Structure formats: C-alpha cells, structure tokens
Amino acid sequence: MENFEENRVAKSRSLAKMQSLERYSLHSYVFNYIRDAILNGRYKPGDALVETRLADELGVSRTPIREAIRQLELEGLVISIPNKGVVVSGVSQQDIDDIYTIRSMLEGLAARWAAQRIDEPNLKELEEIVELMEYYTKKNDFEQLTQLDTRFHGVIYEACASKVLKHLLDNLLRYVERARRGSLKVPMRANQSFNEHKSIFEAIMKRNAAEAERLMAEHIARAILNLHSLMEQSEERD
Amino acid sequence: MENFEENRVAKSRSLAKMQSLERYSLHSYVFNYIRDAILNGRYKPGDALVETRLADELGVSRTPIREAIRQLELEGLVISIPNKGVVVSGVSQQDIDDIYTIRSMLEGLAARWAAQRIDEPNLKELEEIVELMEYYTKKNDFEQLTQLDTRFHGVIYEACASKVLKHLLDNLLRYVERARRGSLKVPMRANQSFNEHKSIFEAIMKRNAAEAERLMAEHIARAILNLHSLMEQSEERD
DNA sequence: GCCTGTATAATTGTATACAATTAATGTGAC
DNA sequence: GTCACATTAATTGTATACAATTATACAGGC
Numbered sequence: 001m002e003n004f005e006e007n008r009v010a011k012s013r014s015l016a017k018m019q020s021l022e023r024y025s026l027h028s029y030v031f032n033y034i035r036d037a038i039l040n041g042r043y044k045p046g047d048a049l050v051e052t053r054l055a056d057e058l059g060v061s062r063t064p065i066r067e068a069i070r071q072l073e074l075e076g077l078v079i080s081i082p083n084k085g086v087v088v089s090g091v092s093q094q095d096i097d098d099i100y101t102i103r104s105m106l107e108g109l110a111a112r113w114a115a116q117r118i119d120e121p122n123l124k125e126l127e128e129i130v131e132l133m134e135y136y137t138k139k140n141d142f143e144q145l146t147q148l149d150t151r152f153h154g155v156i157y158e159a160c161a162s163k164v165l166k167h168l169l170d171n172l173l174r175y176v177e178r179a180r181r182g183s184l185k186v187p188m189r190a191n192q193s194f195n196e197h198k199s200i201f202e203a204i205m206k207r208n209a210a211e212a213e214r215l216m217a218e219h220i221a222r223a224i225l226n227l228h229s230l231m232e233q234s235e236e237r238d
Numbered sequence: 239m240e241n242f243e244e245n246r247v248a249k250s251r252s253l254a255k256m257q258s259l260e261r262y263s264l265h266s267y268v269f270n271y272i273r274d275a276i277l278n279g280r281y282k283p284g285d286a287l288v289e290t291r292l293a294d295e296l297g298v299s300r301t302p303i304r305e306a307i308r309q310l311e312l313e314g315l316v317i318s319i320p321n322k323g324v325v326v327s328g329v330s331q332q333d334i335d336d337i338y339t340i341r342s343m344l345e346g347l348a349a350r351w352a353a354q355r356i357d358e359p360n361l362k363e364l365e366e367i368v369e370l371m372e373y374y375t376k377k378n379d380f381e382q383l384t385q386l387d388t389r390f391h392g393v394i395y396e397a398c399a400s401k402v403l404k405h406l407l408d409n410l411l412r413y414v415e416r417a418r419r420g421s422l423k424v425p426m427r428a429n430q431s432f433n434e435h436k437s438i439f440e441a442i443m444k445r446n447a448a449e450a451e452r453l454m455a456e457h458i459a460r461a462i463l464n465l466h467s468l469m470e471q472s473e474e475r476d
Numbered sequence: 477g478c479c480t481g482t483a484t485a486a487t488t489g490t491a492t493a494c495a496a497t498t499a500a501t502g503t504g505a506c
Numbered sequence: 507g508t509c510a511c512a513t514t515a516a517t518t519g520t521a522t523a524c525a526a527t528t529a530t531a532c533a534g535g536c
Contacts (some may be wrong), residue, residue, distance in 0.1 A: 025320050025489065027308060051518070061491040063301070066519090070265060070305045071312045076405050082263050083497050083518060098402045105343045164336045164413075167314050168406070175402075263519065289488070299521040304489090321488060321527050 026064035031071050033058060038077050038088055039178055045090035049078060075171070096179055099172050100224035106169055107153065108217035111200060113160035115209040122159040123205060129155065130201045137194040145190055146181055152197055156204075156216075183227045196222070264302035269309050271296060276315050276326055277416055283328035287316060313409070334417050337410050338462035344407055345391065346455035349438060351398035353447040360397040361443060367393065368439045375432045383428055384419055390435055394442075394454075421465045434460070 034054070037043045049069065051062045058065070069086055072078045080086040118126075129152050136144040153173070157166040173180070183189065196219040203212035272292070275281045287307065289300045296303070307324055310316045318324040356364075367390050374382040391411070395404040411418070421427065434457040441450035 027489090050516090052516090062518090063304075063490055063492090066301075067305055067308045071308050074309045074312050076401070084499090085517070092401075094400075095402050098400045102344065102347065102403060102406070105347065106340065109340065109343065162332075162336045163314070163330075164333050165340060168340070265519090288486090290486090300488090301520055301522090322529090323487070 026060050027067035027071075030054070030058060030060065030064050030068035034068055034072060035075070035077060035174075038072075038090055039175070043088045043090075045088050045092075047088040049086045049088065091175055096176055096227075097224065099176050100220060100227070103169070103172050103176075104217045104220035104224075106165065106172070107156075107220050108213040110156050110160040110162075110165055110169060111204065111216035112209045112213035113162060113165070114156045115204045115207050115212040117161045118159040118204060122155050126152065126155050126159075126201050126204065130198050133194050133197055137190050140190070142190065145193075149180075149193070149197075159204075179227055180223075183223055183230065189226050192222070193219075264298050265305035265309075268292070268296060268298065268302050268306035272306055272310060273313070273315060273412075276310075276328055277413070281326045281328075283326050283330075285326040287324045287326065329413055334414055334465075335462065337414050338458060338465070341407070341410050341414075342455045342458035342462075344403065344410070345394075345458050346451040348394050348398040348400075348403055348407060349442065349454035350447045350451035351400060351403070352394045353442045353445055353450040355399045356397040356442060360393055364390065364393050364397075364439050364442065368436050371432050371435055375428050378428070380428065383431075387418075387431070387435075397442075417465055418461075421461055421468065427464050430460070431457075 034043070034049070043049070051065050051069070054065045055062050069078065069080065073080045073086065077089055077091070078086045079089045114122075129148055133145065133148050133152070136148065150173075153169070157169050160166065196215065200212060200215045200219060203215055272281065272287070281287070289303050289307070292303045293300045307316065307318065311318045311324065315327055315329070316324045317327045352360075367386055371383065371386050371390070374386065388411075391407070395407050398404065434453065438450060438453045438457060441453055
C-alpha cells in the first residue's frame with residue numbers, strides 16, 4: 001500500500017530527533033514527543049489522545065503509541081480510563097510549585113549525600129563546571145548557563161550515589177524543564193545563581209554535608225521565588 | 239487452536255486478582271504481576287525477562303506484556319536494552335534505606351501541608367482510624383493494623399492536596415511494601431507506632447504544621463531503625 | 477586449540493487483523 | 507419534540523504476523 005511513504009517519514013523522523021542517540025525505538029520517540037507536547041502546552045489538559053490519530057500524526061502504528069501512553073500514564077501526565085480513552089492531565093502551576101518545594105528538599109538531600117560520598121573525578125568535574133559558570137555568567141550566555149546548570153545538578157545526582165534519589169530528581173527536573181529555562185534567563189538571577197552554585201560546590205568540597213544541604217535547599221527555594229516574580233511580569237503574554 | 243484454553247486461564251486470572259476492580263486490562267494485570275514478583279524476590283536482579291516466556295506464563299499475548307514492561311522500565315524496576323532485552327533491576331537494601339530517608343522528608347511535607355489544608359471529612363476519617371488503631375493495637379491484630387497504617391498515610395496524602403506529592407509517595411510506598419509489612423509485626427513497635435500516629439493526628443487537628451512535619455519525619459525515621467534491628471535478628475533466615 | 481565467518485535460531489520491534497467496548501446516529505412510538 | 511431502542515461507527519483491547527536485530531552453533535582455515 002503506502003508502506004514506502006511511511007517508511008520514508010519514519011526515517012526522516014529518526015534522523016531529525018535521534019541524531020545523538022545511537023539506539024532508539026519508536027515507543028521512546030513517541031513517549032518523548034507526547035511528553036514534550038504536553039509540557040510545552042501543545043496538548044492541553046482535557047484533550048483526548050486518540051491512538052489512531054497519534055499513529056497517523058507520527059507515522060507509526062498503534063503499538064508504540066500504546067507503549068508510550070502507558071508510560072505517560074505512570075508519570076501522571078495523562079489519565080487513562082479503560083475502554084474509553086486517555087485524556088491529558090498536564091502540569092498545573094500548583095504542580096510546578098509543589099515540585100519546586102519537593103525538589104528543594106530532595107536536592108538538599110542529594111547535596112548532603114554528595115558531600116559525604118563524592119569521588120575525585122566528580123569533584124573535579126564540579127569544579128570545572130563552576131569555573132565555566134563564572135566565565136559564561138560574565139558573558140551573559142544564558143544558553144550555556146542553562147546547560148551548565150543541568151550538568152551541575154546532574155553531577156550531584158550522580159555523586160549522591162543513590163539510584164532512587166537520582167531517578168526521582170531526574171523525573172522532577174523534566175517536569176519543570178520549561179519553567180527552569182525561563183528562570184535562568186534573568187541577568188540578575190544568573191549572577192546570584194552563580195554565587196549559590198559556587199557556595200554549594202565549596203561546601204561539598206569541604207565535605208560539609210549539613211551546609212551543602214542547607215545551601216542547596218535555599219538555592220532551589222530561591223529559584224521558585226524568582227520564577228514567581230518572572231511570571232507576574234509576563235502575566236499578560238501567555 | 240488452543241484459544242479456549244487460553245481464555246479459561248485468562249478468566250480465572252481476572253477473577254482471582256481483579257475482584258475489587260470493576261474494570262481492568264491485561265497490561266495492568268501483567269504490570270502488577272511482574273512488579274510483585276520483583277518486589278517479592280521471585281524475579282531476581284539480573285534475571286532476563288523474555289516476552290514470549292512471560293506471555294506463555296501468564297496466558298496472554300506479547301502486547302500487554304510489552305506495555306507492562308515499559309511501565310516497569312519507567313519505575314526503574316527493570317532495565318531495557320533496545321533489541322536485546324530487559325533484565326530485572328530490583329530493589330536493593332540500599333534502595334530501601336534511601337526510600338525511607340526520602341519518605342521521612344516527603345511524608346513530613348505531606349503532614350505539614352495536611353495540617354494546613356485538611357478538610358473536615360478527612361480529619362474525621364483520621365480520627366476514626368486512630369481510634370481503630372488503638373483498638374487493634376490492644377488486640378495485637380497486625381493484619382488490621384497494617385491496613386489502618388496504609389489508610390492513615392493515604393488520608394494524609396489525600397489531605398495534603400498535592401497531586402504530585404501524593405503520586406510520589408504512593409509509588410515509594412509500593413517499593414517498600416514488603417519491608418513495611420514486616421516492620422509492624424513487632425508488638426513493641428506496634429504500641430510505639432500507635433502513639434506516634436496519635437501524636438501526628440493531634441498535631442494536624444491543632445493545625446500545627448511544623449509539629450506535624452517533625453513528628454511524621456521522626457515516625458518514618460523510627461520505622462527504618464526498627465526495620466534494621468528486625469533484619470539483624472532474622473539475618474540467617476532469608 | 478582458536479579464531480573467523482556464516483547459517484540458523486531466538487528475541488525484540490513494528491504493523492496489522494480481529495474482538496470487545498463505547499460513542500453516535502437515526503428511526504419509530506407516543 | 508423527545509424518549510427509547512436498535513444500528514452503525516469509532517475507539518480501545520488483544521492477538522498475531524512479519525521484519526529487523528541479536529545470540530548461538532557450527533564448519534573451515536590457520
């Protein structure tokens with residue numbers, strides 16, 4: 001029938017999105033696609049997700065769609081009613097606030113454990129990141145700073161040596177990805193943010209677990225405050 | 239072919255497990271089946287999960303198996319290597335310890351929010367649960383106490399009015415389900431546990447958020463200590 | 477022996493076919 | 507008009523078929 005055409009679509013899709021991944025599968029592609037669409041607001045809460053429609057839209061069969069939906073269901077991004085369908089649940093502003101509160105605790109815990117358990121290579125990488133942060137903060141390069149921020153926290157997740165905690169934080173971070181990217185684009189905040197990162201690094205280096213936890217918790221708490229003032233400004237825009 | 243036989247198996251399965259659920263689907267059944275098998279230690283870390291083998295074992299096709307595996311993957315219970323297969327990751331003792339530490343923070347947060355936000359019906363239910371706990375503690379009915387404990391925490395998850403926090407805690411609780419059930423079966427602990435629950439309830443009733451948080455965090459922290467002493471005793475048994 | 481390449485089998489990945497359930501559409505009674 | 511009920515369409519649930527990939531086994535060369 002139209003297998004060739006569909007194959008072509010699939011190929012170009014994979015090239016566009018999976019350039020950095022050596023291995024992939026359709027369900028993971030679909031999962032990321034739908035999740036991003038929900039987190040970006042393209043699929044809105046209440047929207048129905050029809051399998052065949054998604055399959056057509058993405059040029060794949062229903063099987064990988066269903067696998068992805070099952071994962072989204074577990075993440076709480078959609079709600080599935082058996083034999084009826086799935087609707088987008090989405091992430092409300094209240095959810096984002098809650099996530100930041102939760103993160104401030106869990107990132108604090110991660111910093112505490114990292115201070116106790118971090119090894120030399122990770123400590124060295126953290127130092128390097130902080131140096132780069134200083135450089136790009138002066139340059140006002142927000143794109144680089146956002147990436148460095150992700151790396152900074154990622155190294156700490158790694159260094160805390162807890163599969164469970166890392167897993168939780170990775171997920172929470174994805175939920176607030178969009179909010180986070182905005183938050184760092186404020187010049188003043190970038191400067192403040194650098195100082196906070198530096199202090200956290202120093203506390204970890206000194207193996208001061210309590211201090212690292214406190215500083216990290218405050219760091220995240222401040223991020224949400226900043227986010228709020230940011231939203232008040234651009235209230236009419238969105 | 240052997241469709242009739244397979245249908246029969248499926249029917250009896252659904253009756254056995256889904257008696258409390260009005261609607262179900264095979265993937266959720268498979269998900270629960272495999273998750274329990276992993277959490278109970280029947281499937282051990284490193285074991286390969288072969289789709290066809292599971293499909294035969296459960297008398298269903300590969301489709302619901304795959305959907306369930308994708309969910310287990312997201313939960314971190316299995317690790318999937320594309321085109322190769324999935325292996326059981328499992329929950330180590332370290333994981334359980336970490337979960338209890340994380341829970342002590344998050345349950346504390348839930349108690350704090352619950353103290354601020356709980357409504358009358360939930361408060362009333364909490365009071366009722368505490369009364370029943372007193373009753374069954376005197377009777378040493380551990381089965382009832384375990385259920386009441388689940389209900390107590392469940393009501394607080396509900397009362398904290400945070401979809402995200404409730405979701406996280408529900409998941410964490412499932413991970414330590416087995417450990418938790420053992421923990422309450424120690425008579426002394428049951429008594430202590432009752433007093434802790436009562437104090438937490440009173441703090442929430444008095445709308446004392448800080449106190450509720452502190453008491454709850456200590457309650458969970460004590461549970462892990464108790465669990466450790468329990469394991470030292472039965473070290474040779476398992 | 478052991479390495480290497482090749483054929484075969486096992487397994488995963490994806491698409492499609494069919495069944496079951498739910499939503500919608502329309503028709504007749506009143 | 508509208509309510510009840512039957513009929514059809516749309517959608518989800520499950521199983522199976524086929525393709526692609528990876529593991530296994532085995533033969534020949536060195």
